[in-house]
Amino acid sequence: MSDRPLPPGSPRDHDAGAPKEPLPTSPRGGEDRLRVLSVLVEDNSGTLSKVSGLIRRRGFHVRAISIGPSREPGRFRMTLEVDAGHAEADQVLKQLERLVDVVEVEDLTDHDVHSRELVVARVAVSEVSALVDKGARVLDTGPTWTTIEFAGEGEEVGGFVDELRRHGILDVVRSGPVVMRRTAS
Amino acid sequence: MVLEALEQEGVDLIFGYPGGANLPIYQRLPDHPKLRHILVRHEQGAAHMADGYARACGRPGVVFATSGPGALNLVTGLCTAYMDSVPMIAITGQVNSAQVGRDAFQESDVIGATSSVTKHSYLVTNIAQLPRVIHEAFHIAATGRPGPVLIDICKDVQMAEAERPARQRVDIPGYQLNGHVKLDQAGLAATALAKAERPVILAGHGVILSHAEQALLDLAEKAGTPVGTTLLGIGSFPVNHPLSLHMTGFMGTGWCLKAVQNADVLMMVGMRVDDRVTARLADFAPKATTFIHVDIDGSEMGKNVRPHIELVADARQALEAMLPGIDSVDEGRGRWLAQIDAWREDHPLRYTHSNGHLQPQDVLIDMYKRCRSEAVVVADVGQNQIWAALWWNYDRPGLFINSGGAGTMGFALPAAIGAKFALPDVPVWCVAGEGGFVMTAQELSVAVEHQLDIKIVLLNNFSLGMVRQFQDDFYGGVRSQVDLTHMPDFVKLADAYGLPGVRVEKLADVGPAMDAAERTRGPFLIDFRIDPEANVYPIVPLGKSLNDFWEAPVGE
Missing domain, CATH: 3.30.70.1150 (ACT-like. Chain A, domain 2)
Structure with missing residues (x-):
C-alpha cells in the first residue's frame, strides 16, 4: 500500500496500490472538485429545498445555480456548479440520483458544452x-x-x-x- | 380516503397518536375495523414500534402523528429507520392548506425538518393527489434500499371527499429500481475471490434485507472464504460456522479484525463501510489489493472506500451471479484458514467472572440459553448492545434487532413492542441499559395494555456505561456527567405501570428470575444490578486503526 498521506477525511483511495492484475476501474484522485451538473427535476413542493439540503448535508457547496422550466411540462432544469468538498467528486451526482424528485442527472464537467x-x-x-x-x-x-x-x-x-x-x-x-x-x- | 388507501396496501397495524391536525382521520378510524390502531404514549415510541415491526416482519411499519410537536417527535425515529434502511410510512397531519406558512397553531415545516432523514416525503394539499401518493409511498419505502417515507396531509384534504380512482401502476420517473443495476463485474469478482490468498467477506444488513443468507453461505463455502458481519449484519452468517469471523468493526472480535487487516481481497456486501466498521480509514485493510463492494445503492461505491470491483445490485442477485464463477480456489487457502483459527485461539472473547459483581455476560448467556434460536432479541444502544451482539451465536437473520447507524438510545422497548406485534408467537426479549430505558419507558403502558409477552432485561450499572468507558479510556479518565445513581426503583416502576418485576444482584439469582420471566404471560421486567465497572471488549481506541484493538484483561 502507498505511504502517500491522504488528505484528512478523504475516502480511502487505492490508486497507488499494486494490484496483481490490471483492475477494471481506475480509482481517481486529485481531480478538480468542481462539478458542473445538469439536473432534470420534478416541479414538486420542496424539490429545490431537497436538492439544496442534500448538497449541504453531504458536505458539498453550491457555487452557482440556475433553474428554469425544461421542455417537459411539470419539470425544471437545474444547472449546478458544485464543489464536492472532502467527498469523492462522483458522490455529488450519485447522491442527487437518489432523490426521487430528480429525474435525471448528467455530469457535464469534462464535456464539450x-x-x-x-x-x-x-x-x-x-x-x-x-x-x-x-x-x-x-x-x-x-x-x-x-x-x-x-x-x-x-x-x-x-x-x-x-x-x-x-x-x-x-x-x-x-x-x-x-x-x-x-x-x- | 387515507384509511381506504392503507387498507388497499394491506396495512393491518398502525402506531399513532391523535391531535388537532389529524382528527379527521381518527374520526373515520372506527369505520375500519381491519386497521388495528395502537395508541402510544409518545410519538417517538410510535416510530420505534413501527421500526421494530418492520424489522421483525419485513412489511413497512405505519405511524400516525399530528402536526407540529407530534410530527417533530417522530424525527429521531425516522432517522433511526433511515440510517438502518427500514421501511416505514409516517402519515402526519398538517394545518389546513390555506393556513400553511402563516405560523398557525401547531404548524411546523415537517417536510423541511424530515427531508434529510426520509427516503422521500410528500406534502398533500389536494385530495386528488392522495391515492397516488400513498401507493407510491409504500412502493418507495419497501423497494430497492428500503427507508422511511413521510406523507404530510393538510387537514382540509383529510376532510375532503372524492371518487376513488382505479389503482394505477406506480410509475415514478425519478425512481427506477433497475436503472442502476451493474453486475458486469460479477465474474471478475468471483475470480478475484477464488484466486485470493487471504480473502475475507464482510456482510451487512443488505444481506438480510435481500434474503441473501443462503447465497452468502454457498459462496463462502465454495470459495473457502471466512465471513465477518457488521452489527446490523448479525445473523446473515451463522456465528458457529467454521468460516465465521463473528462481528467486525471497532468493537468486533479480535480474530475478525486480524483477518480484515491482513486480507488481500476484501469483499464488502450490503454495507455502508462506515467509520464504526473501518476505524481509522487510512489504515483500514491496509494489505488489501482488491476491494470488492456489493450494494444496491450505487452511491455507496466509493463513498468511504473506493472499490476496484463494484457490483450495484440486490445482494442476493449479486452473490448468485458470482457463484458460477468460483471454480478452483487458491491452494494457499488452507494456510489462511489455519491462521484465522490461530487468531481465534489467541484473541477469544472473554470477561472477568469472579470479582464479586454480577457480570452482564452472565446474564446474557443465561438469557440466550433460553432463547436458543427461537427468540428475537431487541437491544438498546451502548454497552448492552455490544454485549448482546457478541455473546450469542446467532445462526440466522431476524434474531437480533438494534439501532446501528443512528445509535438511538430508547429504541429497545418500543422496538420490542413493535416486534412482538409483528411476531405474536415468537418470544421477544428486550435488552437495555437503565439510561436508554428511561428515555422511552412510558411505552410500558402499551406493553401492559396489550399484555405483550416481552421480557425486559435491564442491565443496570448506575451509569451511562459506554460513555463512562470512553471517558475512562479515551478522555483522560475524567468521569463527567455519567452518574445515574438517581434513577427510579425499577421494580416499583414496573409495579406502577402494572407489570411484575424483580431485582437481581447475584449470579445465583439470575436463573430463578429468568424462570419467573418465562413463566409469566405478559410483560416482565428484571432489574439486573451489574458490575458498574464492566467494560466492552474488544474495543479500538478512538482515532486508531483496527490493528490497535484492546482486549479484555486476562482474568482468572
Missing part, C-alpha cells in the same frame, strides 16, 4: 460603444448611466465585469451558468 452566463450592469457612463463592440447590448440609458447586458462563457463574463469596473459599476447582477452539450445526444 455551450455554457452561458448573463450579466446585467448599470455603469456610470453614457458612452458604451466599446462595450457594445464586445457584444454587450444596451437595455436603457439615463442622464448619467447606461444599463447593459452581456452573455457569454463564465470567463468571458468575468473579463467583461472586470472591464466594467473601469467604467464605474453602479449595480451588477450575474446569473449562474446554463449548460448544454454541444452535440445532440
Whole structure:
C-alpha cells in the first residue's frame, strides 16, 4: 500500500496500490472538485429545498445555480456548479440520483458544452460603444448611466465585469451558468 | 380516503397518536375495523414500534402523528429507520392548506425538518393527489434500499371527499429500481475471490434485507472464504460456522479484525463501510489489493472506500451471479484458514467472572440459553448492545434487532413492542441499559395494555456505561456527567405501570428470575444490578486503526 498521506477525511483511495492484475476501474484522485451538473427535476413542493439540503448535508457547496422550466411540462432544469468538498467528486451526482424528485442527472464537467452566463450592469457612463463592440447590448440609458447586458462563457463574463469596473459599476447582477452539450445526444 | 388507501396496501397495524391536525382521520378510524390502531404514549415510541415491526416482519411499519410537536417527535425515529434502511410510512397531519406558512397553531415545516432523514416525503394539499401518493409511498419505502417515507396531509384534504380512482401502476420517473443495476463485474469478482490468498467477506444488513443468507453461505463455502458481519449484519452468517469471523468493526472480535487487516481481497456486501466498521480509514485493510463492494445503492461505491470491483445490485442477485464463477480456489487457502483459527485461539472473547459483581455476560448467556434460536432479541444502544451482539451465536437473520447507524438510545422497548406485534408467537426479549430505558419507558403502558409477552432485561450499572468507558479510556479518565445513581426503583416502576418485576444482584439469582420471566404471560421486567465497572471488549481506541484493538484483561 502507498505511504502517500491522504488528505484528512478523504475516502480511502487505492490508486497507488499494486494490484496483481490490471483492475477494471481506475480509482481517481486529485481531480478538480468542481462539478458542473445538469439536473432534470420534478416541479414538486420542496424539490429545490431537497436538492439544496442534500448538497449541504453531504458536505458539498453550491457555487452557482440556475433553474428554469425544461421542455417537459411539470419539470425544471437545474444547472449546478458544485464543489464536492472532502467527498469523492462522483458522490455529488450519485447522491442527487437518489432523490426521487430528480429525474435525471448528467455530469457535464469534462464535456464539450455551450455554457452561458448573463450579466446585467448599470455603469456610470453614457458612452458604451466599446462595450457594445464586445457584444454587450444596451437595455436603457439615463442622464448619467447606461444599463447593459452581456452573455457569454463564465470567463468571458468575468473579463467583461472586470472591464466594467473601469467604467464605474453602479449595480451588477450575474446569473449562474446554463449548460448544454454541444452535440445532440 | 387515507384509511381506504392503507387498507388497499394491506396495512393491518398502525402506531399513532391523535391531535388537532389529524382528527379527521381518527374520526373515520372506527369505520375500519381491519386497521388495528395502537395508541402510544409518545410519538417517538410510535416510530420505534413501527421500526421494530418492520424489522421483525419485513412489511413497512405505519405511524400516525399530528402536526407540529407530534410530527417533530417522530424525527429521531425516522432517522433511526433511515440510517438502518427500514421501511416505514409516517402519515402526519398538517394545518389546513390555506393556513400553511402563516405560523398557525401547531404548524411546523415537517417536510423541511424530515427531508434529510426520509427516503422521500410528500406534502398533500389536494385530495386528488392522495391515492397516488400513498401507493407510491409504500412502493418507495419497501423497494430497492428500503427507508422511511413521510406523507404530510393538510387537514382540509383529510376532510375532503372524492371518487376513488382505479389503482394505477406506480410509475415514478425519478425512481427506477433497475436503472442502476451493474453486475458486469460479477465474474471478475468471483475470480478475484477464488484466486485470493487471504480473502475475507464482510456482510451487512443488505444481506438480510435481500434474503441473501443462503447465497452468502454457498459462496463462502465454495470459495473457502471466512465471513465477518457488521452489527446490523448479525445473523446473515451463522456465528458457529467454521468460516465465521463473528462481528467486525471497532468493537468486533479480535480474530475478525486480524483477518480484515491482513486480507488481500476484501469483499464488502450490503454495507455502508462506515467509520464504526473501518476505524481509522487510512489504515483500514491496509494489505488489501482488491476491494470488492456489493450494494444496491450505487452511491455507496466509493463513498468511504473506493472499490476496484463494484457490483450495484440486490445482494442476493449479486452473490448468485458470482457463484458460477468460483471454480478452483487458491491452494494457499488452507494456510489462511489455519491462521484465522490461530487468531481465534489467541484473541477469544472473554470477561472477568469472579470479582464479586454480577457480570452482564452472565446474564446474557443465561438469557440466550433460553432463547436458543427461537427468540428475537431487541437491544438498546451502548454497552448492552455490544454485549448482546457478541455473546450469542446467532445462526440466522431476524434474531437480533438494534439501532446501528443512528445509535438511538430508547429504541429497545418500543422496538420490542413493535416486534412482538409483528411476531405474536415468537418470544421477544428486550435488552437495555437503565439510561436508554428511561428515555422511552412510558411505552410500558402499551406493553401492559396489550399484555405483550416481552421480557425486559435491564442491565443496570448506575451509569451511562459506554460513555463512562470512553471517558475512562479515551478522555483522560475524567468521569463527567455519567452518574445515574438517581434513577427510579425499577421494580416499583414496573409495579406502577402494572407489570411484575424483580431485582437481581447475584449470579445465583439470575436463573430463578429468568424462570419467573418465562413463566409469566405478559410483560416482565428484571432489574439486573451489574458490575458498574464492566467494560466492552474488544474495543479500538478512538482515532486508531483496527490493528490497535484492546482486549479484555486476562482474568482468572
